[in-house]
Amino acid sequence: MNRTSQFALLPLAAMAILLSGTASAAPKPKVSKTQAEAIALKAAPGKIVESDYEKEDGIWRWSFDIRQGKRIHEIGIDAITGKIVESSFENPGNKD
16 A cells, blocks of 8 residues: 555544544533523623533533633533532633
């Protein structure tokens, strides 16, 4: 097999991995984004400037960056239980 044909097989190999189920899809959260936003804003009043549904430290959670004046308050909400799993501050412009 020549070099060109080896490279032509790479997209097929990637597709086979994706179809085999080795790529994990995000599970459907039990706590909706709207419910999680309400929990987050009750804990940290302000304006949500960014939100994500992400897996962090082994759990799926909603993450909200809430602007409070000149600081950003990050609130993480467990997507299964609705409990706050993170409450921290970051400087504007910082990404974790």
